[in-house]
Amino acid sequence: MENVISLILEALQSDFILRAILVGSLIAISCSFLGIFLVLKKYSMIGDGLAHVSFATIAIALLLNKSPLVVSIPLVILSSFLILKLNEKAGLHGDAAIALISSFAVAVGVLITSVAKGFNIDLFSYLFGSILVISKLDVLLSIILSTVVIFITLFFYNNLFAITYDEEFATVIGLNPKSMNYLITILTSITVVLGIRVVGTMLISSMIIFPTVTALQISKGFKDTILIASLISVASVIIGTLLSYILNFPTGAVIVIINAICFVILFSINKFN
Amino acid sequence: MNNIITVDNLNFKYGRNEVLKNISFEVEEGDYVGIVGPNGSGKTTLIKILLGLINSYEGQIHQNIADRNSIGYVPQKGVTNDRLFPATVKEIVITGLLSKKRGTKFYSKEDYNRVDTILNKLKIGDLKDKKIGNLSGGQQQRVLLARAMVSSPSILILDEPTSALDPEIREEFYKLLKELNKENVTIILVSHDILSIEKYISKILYLDKKLVFYGSYEDFRHSKEMVKYFGFIIKD
Numbered sequence: 001m002e003n004v005i006s007l008i009l010e011a012l013q014s015d016f017i018l019r020a021i022l023v024g025s026l027i028a029i030s031c032s033f034l035g036i037f038l039v040l041k042k043y044s045m046i047g048d049g050l051a052h053v054s055f056a057t058i059a060i061a062l063l064l065n066k067s068p069l070v071v072s073i074p075l076v077i078l079s080s081f082l083i084l085k086l087n088e089k090a091g092l093h094g095d096a097a098i099a100l101i102s103s104f105a106v107a108v109g110v111l112i113t114s115v116a117k118g119f120n121i122d123l124f125s126y127l128f129g130s131i132l133v134i135s136k137l138d139v140l141l142s143i144i145l146s147t148v149v150i151f152i153t154l155f156f157y158n159n160l161f162a163i164t165y166d167e168e169f170a171t172v173i174g175l176n177p178k179s180m181n182y183l184i185t186i187l188t189s190i191t192v193v194l195g196i197r198v199v200g201t202m203l204i205s206s207m208i209i210f211p212t213v214t215a216l217q218i219s220k221g222f223k224d225t226i227l228i229a230s231l232i233s234v235a236s237v238i239i240g241t242l243l244s245y246i247l248n249f250p251t252g253a254v255i256v257i258i259n260a261i262c263f264v265i266l267f268s269i270n271k272f273n
Numbered sequence: 274m275n276n277i278i279t280v281d282n283l284n285f286k287y288g289r290n291e292v293l294k295n296i297s298f299e300v301e302e303g304d305y306v307g308i309v310g311p312n313g314s315g316k317t318t319l320i321k322i323l324l325g326l327i328n329s330y331e332g333q334i335h336q337n338i339a340d341r342n343s344i345g346y347v348p349q350k351g352v353t354n355d356r357l358f359p360a361t362v363k364e365i366v367i368t369g370l371l372s373k374k375r376g377t378k379f380y381s382k383e384d385y386n387r388v389d390t391i392l393n394k395l396k397i398g399d400l401k402d403k404k405i406g407n408l409s410g411g412q413q414q415r416v417l418l419a420r421a422m423v424s425s426p427s428i429l430i431l432d433e434p435t436s437a438l439d440p441e442i443r444e445e446f447y448k449l450l451k452e453l454n455k456e457n458v459t460i461i462l463v464s465h466d467i468l469s470i471e472k473y474i475s476k477i478l479y480l481d482k483k484l485v486f487y488g489s490y491e492d493f494r495h496s497k498e499m500v501k502y503f504g505f506i507i508k509d
Binding site for chain 1: 324325342344348358359365368369378379380404420
């Protein structure tokens with residue numbers, strides 16, 4: 001036990017662990033703020049699709065020797081617009097459009113990595129996350145963008161709630177569901193790109209979905225859900241990061257597994273009540 | 274009485290399918306209009322046009338109202354049957370005030386007081402902190418009525434609001450609407466069941482893609498349209 005405590009104290013003195021906890025917690029809160037709208041509007045898979053797109057955009061950034069965050073954010077936002085446009089104009093169902101764009105993006109990413117050999121190790125760290133490579137620029141960008149995501153979600157909270165509950169009624173009272181859907185996908189795109197440093201492109205969507213679905217098991221109101229999801233998510237990031245340091249496991253995977261355990265516990269409590 | 278809605282020669286098609294043909298009528302302030310007709314007669318399309326949800330129609334619609342806040346809308350049934358949907362009655366009802374907000378859309382203490390007032394008026398004040406998914410069908414419809422009424426609209430449009438309710442609860446709901454109508458709220462109610470609304474409405478609009486009849490229920494009972502559509506006349 002003493003050994004574990006000393007390892008935790010040692011971890012908390014490491015800059016890269018503190019950076020990971022800070023960035024991870026901000027992303028966890030952003031994910032929880034957005035997760036409720038995505039889950040309840042049945043757009044959960046958009047996070048997964050955009051994460052797949054970010055695999056290709058990171059490959060492009062590494063090929064061009066540019067910052068993956070800076071290259072990925074606009075390209076992932078563009079892809080999210082393409083998904084929404086395919087839904088609206090081509091009459092494709094939501095998940096079909098996501099599947100088209102995300103599988104195409106993965107194919108592009110694979111092609112780029114096979115043509116331009118030499119950055120596969122870098123790419124691997126983005127696929128599954130690597131807290132060792134979170135730079136000061138990443139931290140700064142994450143703080144700024146996460147704050148922007150949280151602030152915008154809070155600012156439009158009442159509109160987003162009305163549209164999530166009843167899009168038709170929201171239109172009758174003069175709200176614009178289409179513009180709110182675009183807003184949510186832009187914010188999700190930013191959050192997905194920020195999260196790939198901590199948990200990786202393969203696991204970031206779980207940070208959007210798990211805490212919200214877990215909170216839904218016990219929450220009564222909308223605000224409660226966001227609050228509970230944020231607490232679960234931040235706790236998972238902190239515990240997951242420290243555990244991964246102690247056990248020498250991949251951080252992203254540990255965070256997701258802790259989220260999954262929380263879900264199983266609260267789901268069981270809800271079922272047996 | 275002033276005309277609050279004037280519909281003049283309204284036509285609407287879904288592709289090549291004519292849904293509404295040459296519809297013209299006027300609704301006066303304080304009217305209680307029942308829109309009835311068979312399935313596929315265009316009832317829901319007509320109210321969606323009145324609500325501004327469909328704009329690709331031909332003809333003229335004039336609404337003599339101040340702004341969007343003047344129309345309240347109650348849909349057919351609760352939006353979600355998901356028991357886990359995390360919204361309380363209070364959270365849902367207050368969204369009816371969003372149309373009154375300009376710029377930043379934050380609620381004030383007065384807004385919450387207004388929600389309390391309308392919930393108490395509709396006798397569901399004790400449900401305000403309950404989760405919507407845990408309420409009965411009748412309670413959920415009252416919540417949606419409260420959401421529509423919270424902005425004090427002058428017109429209330431309802432699309433078969435009682436179709437999923439038991440007869441007793443349906444009757445209670447209609448009585449509630451009649452009370453609102455007595456307070457000078459103009460009501461437009463879509464229903465598939467003439468007999469359940471006849472004692473409450475002041476006018477009936479019988480639709481079958483075209484306007485078959487528009488006038489008082491008394492006139493409708495003795496009209497040739499009634500005989501044509503139902504094969505009989507309702508006795509006193």
